[in-house]
Amino acid sequence: MPDVPMGQLPAHLELQRTRVVCAADAPSYTEGIQYSGAYASFGVDNSLRLGDFCKNIKIEVKTLNEEEIEFDIIGIDASLANAFRRILIAEVPTMAIETVLIANNTSVIQDEVLAHRLGLIPIKADPRLFEYRAESDPANEKNTIVFKLDVTCKRKANNIINATVKSDQLKWLPNGSEFEKPSTDTSSKAKTYTSFNCSQDSLPEISNGSIGSKYPDIIISKLRPGLKRNYEIIDWQLIADLLFKLSLTRLLDVLPGTGGRRDGGTAGRGFRDGKKFLNFGDGGGDGGGTAD
Numbered sequence: 001m002p003d004v005p006m007g008q009l010p011a012h013l014e015l016q017r018t019r020v021v022c023a024a025d026a027p028s029y030t031e032g033i034q035y036s037g038a039y040a041s042f043g044v045d046n047s048l049r050l051g052d053f054c055k056n057i058k059i060e061v062k063t064l065n066e067e068e069i070e071f072d073i074i075g076i077d078a079s080l081a082n083a084f085r086r087i088l089i090a091e092v093p094t095m096a097i098e099t100v101l102i103a104n105n106t107s108v109i110q111d112e113v114l115a116h117r118l119g120l121i122p123i124k125a126d127p128r129l130f131e132y133r134a135e136s137d138p139a140n141e142k143n144t145i146v147f148k149l150d151v152t153c154k155r156k157a158n159n160i161i162n163a164t165v166k167s168d169q170l171k172w173l174p175n176g177s178e179f180e181k182p183s184t185d186t187s188s189k190a191k192t193y194t195s196f197n198c199s200q201d202s203l204p205e206i207s208n209g210s211i212g213s214k215y216p217d218i219i220i221s222k223l224r225p226g227l228k229r230n231y232e233i234i235d236w237q238l239i240a241d242l243l244f245k246l247s248l249t250r251l252l253d254v255l256p257g258t259g260g261r262r263d264g265g266t267a268g269r270g271f272r273d274g275k276k277f278l279n280f281g282d283g284g285g286d287g288g289g290t291a292d
Contacts, residue, residue: 006043013039017046020078032077093127095145101179101193107227114221121167122214129205139176139194141203145211146173146194153223163223168216174200 004010009017017039021028036047056075063070073081100115107114125145133143147170153162176196183190200206 004042009039009042009044013042030078032079095123095125095127095130097121097123097147101177103179104228107221107223109221117220121170121218121220123211124214125211141176141196141198141200141206144176144194145200146177147171147212148173148178149220151223152228153225155225160225165220165223166216167213167218167220169220170213172211 008014015021016029017033020030033046034048036045038046058074059071060074061069061071073084097119100111100118102111102114105111105114109117123145130145131143133139137143149165149170151162151165151169153160155161176194177192179193180190181193200211
């Protein structure tokens with residue numbers, strides 16, 4: 001091993017400390033070195049200080065629109081980046097379909113598959129205007145949205161009506177559920193599956209924004225003449241969609257007689273500005289990198 005100046009790590013230890021290596025069979029060095037004295041013999045302090053963390057971390061926003069944000073976090077351990085991912089999943093609220101009450105379904109799609117497909121439809125509603133609903137809380141106008149889907153496929157002359165059921169056919173019910181709960185007590189008024197004290201149309205913070213499907217052209221199912229769907233959807237669930245990936249830098253030794261990029265999508269090795277580099281055939285920015 002060549003002599004390494006005090007305060008610096010050998011190349012293989014610096015690689016293990018700062019990189020995740022993707023080998024042919026599995027990734028290596030996926031766990032961060034947490035012990036502050038791990039490299040004390042080299043004169044390197046491995047402790048995590050808040051001031052150094054704030055100084056070294058860098059966030060670059062790549063894309064930002066109404067639907068998504070894509071950003072790179074630079075100078076952070078993979079375990080901390082994953083912790084941020086889990087925090088965002090737990091703390092960023094989104095409205096989603098949770099409960100489906102089916103009254104009549106004569107189509108070829110089973111009830112369970114239909115309920116799952118409905119749960120994947122993005123809902124256009126601001127979750128900040130609603131309250132979180134626990135399992136023991138009744139469904140009211142402050143914590144629940146109710147949709148109704150009542151579609152019958154008919155043949156009229158030479159045309160088939162409602163052959164395709166799409167998400168824009170979901171009807172918002174601001175007064176709550178219209179389905180009555182089964183009860184043997186005929187003397188009292190039948191109860192529904194929600195307990196709305198007022199219409200959501202009368203609430204300024206909710207009525208100002210249109211509630212419905214985010215995309216009107218999502219296909220829910222196909223119907224043929226005579227088939228019918230009639231069900232209610234009680235909507236409230238906190239979810240967040242988040243994708244986490246590592247932007248990897250490959251550090252390779254330069255092989256004699258190689259240079260530039262190879263054809264066929266393989267990696268090419270060579271020198272660029274006096275530094276070793278690896279260039280993938282697709283030209284993407286996520287795979288290439290340089291090393292001093």
